[in-house]
Amino acid sequence: MSESVPADLVAQTWSRPFEGPESIPASADIVIIGGGIVGVTTAWFLARQGINVVLCEKGHIAGEQSGRNWGWTRQQGRDAREMPMSVASMTIWRTLAAEIGEDVGYRQTGCLYAARDDNQLDEYASWLPIADEYGLDTRIISGEEVARHVRGATVSWKGGLYTASDGRAEPHKATPAIARAAARNGATFLTACAVRGLETETGRVSAVVTEHGTIKTPVVLCAAGAWSSMFCRSLGISLPQLKVRGTVVRTAPGKSVVNGSVFGDQTGIRPRQDGGYIVANSGFLDHSITPSTFRNAGKFLPALRQEYKDLHLSIGRDFIDEWRTPKQWRLDAKSPFEKTRVLNPDPNPRAVRGIRKSLDTLFPQLADTEIVEAWAGIVETTPDVVPVIEESATIPGFHIATGFSGHGFGIGPGAGKAIAGMLTGTDTGIDLSDFRLSRFFDATKMRPQKAL
Numbered sequence: 001m002s003e004s005v006p007a008d009l010v011a012q013t014w015s016r017p018f019e020g021p022e023s024i025p026a027s028a029d030i031v032i033i034g035g036g037i038v039g040v041t042t043a044w045f046l047a048r049q050g051i052n053v054v055l056c057e058k059g060h061i062a063g064e065q066s067g068r069n070w071g072w073t074r075q076q077g078r079d080a081r082e083m084p085m086s087v088a089s090m091t092i093w094r095t096l097a098a099e100i101g102e103d104v105g106y107r108q109t110g111c112l113y114a115a116r117d118d119n120q121l122d123e124y125a126s127w128l129p130i131a132d133e134y135g136l137d138t139r140i141i142s143g144e145e146v147a148r149h150v151r152g153a154t155v156s157w158k159g160g161l162y163t164a165s166d167g168r169a170e171p172h173k174a175t176p177a178i179a180r181a182a183a184r185n186g187a188t189f190l191t192a193c194a195v196r197g198l199e200t201e202t203g204r205v206s207a208v209v210t211e212h213g214t215i216k217t218p219v220v221l222c223a224a225g226a227w228s229s230m231f232c233r234s235l236g237i238s239l240p241q242l243k244v245r246g247t248v249v250r251t252a253p254g255k256s257v258v259n260g261s262v263f264g265d266q267t268g269i270r271p272r273q274d275g276g277y278i279v280a281n282s283g284f285l286d287h288s289i290t291p292s293t294f295r296n297a298g299k300f301l302p303a304l305r306q307e308y309k310d311l312h313l314s315i316g317r318d319f320i321d322e323w324r325t326p327k328q329w330r331l332d333a334k335s336p337f338e339k340t341r342v343l344n345p346d347p348n349p350r351a352v353r354g355i356r357k358s359l360d361t362l363f364p365q366l367a368d369t370e371i372v373e374a375w376a377g378i379v380e381t382t383p384d385v386v387p388v389i390e391e392s393a394t395i396p397g398f399h400i401a402t403g404f405s406g407h408g409f410g411i412g413p414g415a416g417k418a419i420a421g422m423l424t425g426t427d428t429g430i431d432l433s434d435f436r437l438s439r440f441f442d443a444t445k446m447r448p449q450k451a452l
């Protein structure tokens, strides 16, 4: 019998019923597909400009990655291409609660990568030129200073990379709160409303077809996270994406061992507002092999080479499910998006055990602190581990913003601002040209973002 996490530990947050809309608008200036942080913050920026925006979400707002992540909002370690978006994001996070009039759990409590040896410290230090270029307060700190941030840890640290201006926020609060703010500004949110496909006129987008009817629109944004590749494929657009399962736990309130987000010895830990911790083991990247793995293998080779030590490969049900999913479907019948309203993978029991062990060995003060919940999320990643953001070259009016590759929560608000600019043709000062889809198909050399 296969092992599983005890049922009373598995988070039930996403099992609530789905409420479909009573009616849907006949038309909109812009339709967004996907109610994660990327789609929702884009809707917020658009609604504030008085644009008639409708967001369709097949399940719940923040039901997938945006409600399940670690809650780190960091600039530290970002790929240079993402820095303008990342810095803009941090500016937004700082005043977000005041602007929307709701708490999102944001605290500027810093981000620390603790190193055990010189090699790791040197690797961290190699990011300092990027920090300097963007005027960040990132610095290398001594082992003694690390010990002041990571209290009572059993290991001795050589030093660390520290950015005091980085922060954290509560994923279960942030995206729903931004959605409510966008709705107050006039955006329409349709949940349990999957978009099945598009209609076009003379090659341009003219409407989205949802399970509840058609909405006429000249502009569509696909911010569908882990579903983007499948959606795009149904339109004849190849978008290389692979999925990785990440397992996360939440502890009961425990002794105060860290102030901000800390990564060390493969373990990521951050305090929650309620005094508990979110803990995960980054050395555990679960990839379930599917037909997409083979289709995209060539493009992902550099990233796979980089992460192979932490990659846990398996093959099973997901392979068959994806194999059986059609590449295209009729728009007047149930689509694959309605069949899985929320991607809610089981947490990996080995990962949960590993997290418990890391907690006990790294932080003996938390040895008695109970793990109260465990869950998993599916991260969608691109070959170079940075997103795709652009208007489709083949279907004018259709735009893509996806592939945030495990770090879209922190940069989500900045991305939303930049994407709203792209959709309205407004210069936000954030250059998106590095995020074009064609980089995976032309001579651009893949240099996957180092998992720093």
Ligand SMILES: Cc1cc2nc3c(=O)[nH]c(=O)nc-3n(C[C@H](O)[C@H](O)[C@H](O)COP(=O)(O)OP(=O)(O)OC[C@H]3O[C@@H](n4cnc5c(N)ncnc54)[C@H](O)[C@@H]3O)c2cc1C
Pocket: 033, 034, 035, 036, 037, 038, 039, 056, 057, 058, 059, 060, 061, 062, 063, 064, 065, 066, 067, 068, 069, 070, 071, 072, 073, 074, 193, 194, 195, 196, 223, 224, 225, 226, 227, 228, 231, 246, 247, 248, 337, 341, 342, 376, 377, 378, 379, 401, 402, 403, 404, 405, 406, 407, 408, 409, 410, 411
């Ligand atoms: C375990 C884990 C830990 C992470 N930790 C961090 C972290 O600490 N910091 C950080 O910055 N990032 C982190 N991330 C990554 C971050 O959560 C994601 O990059 C970000 O949430 C992506 O947002 P999104 O809006 O693009 O996608 P999602 O949040 O996945 O939203 C996409 C939405 O689109 C909907 N959808 C799909 N297809 C359709 C359709 N056809 N019609 C209607 N709706 C559709 C889906 O239901 C879904 O709700 C983590 C992710 C995971 C899973």
